[in-house]
Amino acid sequence: MVSNPHFYGQSTTGTPNQIEDGVDFPHTGIIKALADGLGQNYAISGFDITFDSATQIDVALGVIFRDGKRHAISAVANLALGRTTASENSYHLVVVDKDNAIAIRSPSAKDKVANYTVRTLTSGTTTAHKQGDTVIAVVTHNGSNPAPVQYLTVDKAENSLSIGYSNSGTYAEGLTIDTDAGDTTIENKVSDKDIIFKVNDGGTPTEVMRIDGSVSRVGIGTTTPEKDLHVVGSSLFGNVTGSEGTAPRTLNLIGNDAVIRVARTSTNSPALEFLHLSADGNTRHSYWDIYTDGDRFTIRDRQSGDINVLTILESNQNVGIGTIAPANVFQVSHTGDDASDGIMVVREDTGTLSGDLLGGIGFDSTDGNVPSRTTEASAFISAYATEDHGTGDKGGELKMGISFIDENDDTTSTVLSRIGYPTATNATVYAGAFSRAAVATVAAATYSPAIADSGTVIIMTNASSIVTLPDVGATEIGVQFTIINNSGGTLTGKILSADFTNTRFNGAGSYAAQDIEDDKAKTFLCVGADNWQVIG
Secondary structure, three states: OEOOOOOEEOOEOOOOOEOOOOOOOOOHHHHHHHHHHHOOOEEEEEOOEEEEEOOEEEEOOEEEEEOOEEEEEOOEEEEEOOOOOOOOOEEEEEEEOOOOOEEEEOOOOOOOEOOOOOOOEOOOOOOOEOOOOEEEEEEEEOOOOOOOEEEEOOOOOOOOEEEEEEEOOEEEEEEEEEEOOOOEEEEEOOOOOOEEEEEEEOOEEEEEEEEEOOOOEEEEOOOOOOOOEEEOOOOOOOOOOOOOOOOOOOOOOOOOOOOOOOOOOOOOOOOEEEEEEOOOOOOEEEEEEEEEOOOEEEEEEEEOOEEEEEEEEEOOOOEEEOOOOOOOOEEEOOOOEOOEOOOOOOOOOOOOOOOOEEEEEEEOOOOOOOOOOHHHOOEEEEEEEOOOOEOOEOOEEEEEEEOOOOOOOOOOOEEEEEEEOOOOOOOOOOOEEEEOOOEEEEOOOEEOOOHHHOOOEEEEOOOOOEEEEOOOOHHHOOOEEEEEEOOOOOEEEEEEEOOOOOOEEOOOOOOOOEEEOOOOEEEEEEEEOOEEEEEO
16 A cells, blocks of 8 residues: 655655655646646545555545535545556546546556546536546556555645735735634734624625624624624514514524523623614614623613613512512512503403403412313413403403312313302393302211301201301301201201300300201301301
8 A cells, every 4th residue: 555645755656755856757747736736626634545456446535625625535446547558657647526536537648647627617608617636646557566656645734814914015914714623713913903794785795794803892783883792773683574664684593502692790781782773873762671680680671861670580480570579479560550550461352252251360280280271270260251342342250260179170160259240131230249159068977167168058968967166266256157957857956166165156155055957047157256146
């Protein structure tokens, strides 16, 4: 095998030396490689050559530059030399062709170096060209195995760029581009000068972006950036459904990681600012900013010099609107004025009919499936239209409901209370509050309701049914229970108190357990500490 020395070498079957006058012949191969290299077409690594026979070679993989662009080239085996006449010297070129394949160019006669394929026009007088060959080596067929190889390659391990200008006839470096295994650096070498990016906009050179060298800022749409990143335009990110005087511009964010990061070291300045400028760009009509201090994320506006906090997100996941210190997960602070007095939940379907849901709030947990509708929640408050809505019609009512035990997440919950109008059939009706009574049925057992169960209707259905009312104090005045006897007979002494020795029924001295006749109802109302008034 003859290894590539990565320089123009002597023709040899061993280790190549550099070319030498009076030794290497012919020189036309060298000239052809030099001419090709002036167009930035040359091999820079690889391409070791092995002889299978005096007429056939294998070429290892390598790398070339074509027009200054790097191309990795695959190895090839069993390449046949095209001119192998005995007792003649035939000089073959090993090249990489326009399709990035290693090929052999064979000479037309003995003692000649083969021609390589040069660039040609694709058709007519167009300026587009086919790519030509990139010369690697000259292989001499002289009947020997191995045959002499003359490499015409270079040693290139890196590439940097220096762009300069004439400074009183002396080269002055203005810009460099360097790279290594870690970073690529584009550096402006001239003090306080800008890097300007321009495009050809319909034949007109147009500045798109500027990096200001004197203040280390980036401007898009402005030549005088005021912040680290300053964007000016009549239509910016978003606005994908319409335009604002010009065609909309969009920002597509695709990926699993952050695509935009704004970082600052100051603790008293906004991270992002949004300005609405006059047409001449000189007058600020409004000013919005996003401010963060590590513990909170704040959206503010500035009108006439006053800063107003609009929304705040705290690191503890609390959200505030109109406040800088939300006291809970979500807080809305307001002035009580028109357009600033709370939260509106508004249906927007342009056709709200009587009975349509206007909106709701659902309460549930993530244990199991979270329901997709508020009215399927474990508990909910919802609002409904009570007539077809229009400019002069907006009737509505409120409903409250719960899911019964063991119901699924996709089951509509049951309404137990509402504020609205009663059924209007054959009656003049007036709005009010309505609710379904809570009911407990007691068979052959003792039922002991808690004070929190006040209002429950208790139905005793068995001769052994017993109800033990809770111990009541002064703070329980108003607690009440209605008890109905459906047992089929009088229940004697079956209504007790949890504090029987102190509890009075219907006034002083009345401590006895209470009786209730069949098909009768009595209401027990707490009117004082240890004091039940029996109605019925």
